[in-house]
Structure formats: structure tokens, C-alpha cells
Amino acid sequence: MDLVKIGKYIAGKRKALGMTQKQLAEKLNMSDKSVSKWERGICLPDVSVYMELCEILGISINEFLAGGEDIDAENVEKKSEDNIIQVTKDSKKKQKNLKSILAVVTTFAVIMVLVLGAVFVHKVMQPKNYITAVDRTSAEMKTAELLSGADGGISF
Numbered sequence: 205m206d207l208v209k210i211g212k213y214i215a216g217k218r219k220a221l222g223m224t225q226k227q228l229a230e231k232l233n234m235s236d237k238s239v240s241k242w243e244r245g246i247c248l249p250d251v252s253v254y255m256e257l258c259e260i261l262g263i264s265i266n267e268f269l270a271g272g273e274d275i276d277a278e279n280v281e282k283k284s285e286d287n288i289i290q291v292t293k294d295s296k297k298k299q300k301n302l303k304s305i306l307a308v309v310t311t312f313a314v315i316m317v318l319v320l321g322a323v324f325v326h327k328v329m330q331p332k333n334y335i336t337a338v339d340r341t342s343a344e345m346k347t348a349e350l351l352s353g354a355d356g357g358i359s360f
Contacts, residue, residue, distance in 0.1 A: 208245030210268070215243040217261040231260050 218228050218239075225239040232239075232253055241247050249257055258265050269291065338345055 206245075207248060210248065211243045211245035213268075214239075214257075214261065217263060218243075221261065228260065232256060 218225070224236075225243070226236040229236040229239045232249075234253070238249070242249055254265060254268060258268050
């Protein structure tokens with residue numbers, strides 16, 4: 205669906221009815237910023253608003269979904285079929301995009317788990333080549349003090 209084309213269609217119908225964006229927004233219990241975004245082609249209204257919006261603007265849902273064009277009586281059935289096909293194609297395209305994004309995120313997550321796992325295993329398996337501090341009040345230190353001479357060296 206062409207968001208800009210639909211946005212211009214909404215704006216044209218609203219203006220033809222002599223309504224401001226604020227008035228249309230109030231009828232829909234929404235903000236005028238939302239209406240502005242629709243009319244500029246930034247986004248579409250939520251699907252739950254379609255029917256009420258079409259009713260207020262005096263258009264059919266088919267005209268709305270047709271990308272913002274008036275449909276005469278002879279072409280309603282054909283346009284309805286075209287709209288259903290287009291909505292289905294859009295939905296399949298979005299699902300395909302979502303699956304691609306999910307695959308990339310999953311791949312990234314698996315790679316991160318493998319890298320972090322390798323780092324963890326490397327840290328755990330690494331030999332300990334350092335001396336750990338011993339508590340001065342521990343039994344080992346007390347024993348070493350008893351065995352050491354005046355110069356600090358152990359004598360037997």
C-alpha cells in the first residue's frame with residue numbers, strides 16, 4: 205500500500221468535509237498528531253480504526269484499501285478482489301521479512317553463546333600461574349610463623 209497516496213486521500217476527504225485534523229482526531233478519540241502522521245504518509249492508522257475512519261470520511265473500506273481512490277459501483281467487486289490479493293501479498297511479504305529478521309537474530313544469538321562459551325571454557329581450563337593471598341589468621345600462616353626463625357626463614 206502506498207502510504208503517501210492513502211495519506212493524501214484521507215486529507216482530501218477530511219478537507220472536503222470541512223474538518224480539521226483535530227476535529228477528525230476527536231471523533232476517533234485520538235490525537236491530531238496521529239492524523240497528521242497518516243496524512244503525511246508516515247504510517248497508517250491502526251486496523252481497529254479503519255471502519256470508523258471510513259464511516260466518518262464517507263468512504264468504503266475498499267476505497268481506503270485501494271490506496272486512496274474512489275471506486276465507482278461497477279468496479280467495486282473487482283477492486284475488492286484486488287484489495288484482498290494486495291493485502292494478502294503485503295502480509296506474506298511482512299511475514300517473510302519477519303522470518304528473515306528472526307533468522308538473523310537467532311544466528312547472532314547462537315554465535316554469541318558460542319563465543320561466550322568458548323571464552324568461559326578457556327578461562328576455566330587456563331592453568332593458574334599465580335599465588336593466592338593467604339589470610340594472616342589462617343592455620344597455615346600460624347604454622348609458618350611458629351616454624352620460622354627470627355630472620356623469617358624456616359629452620360628444621
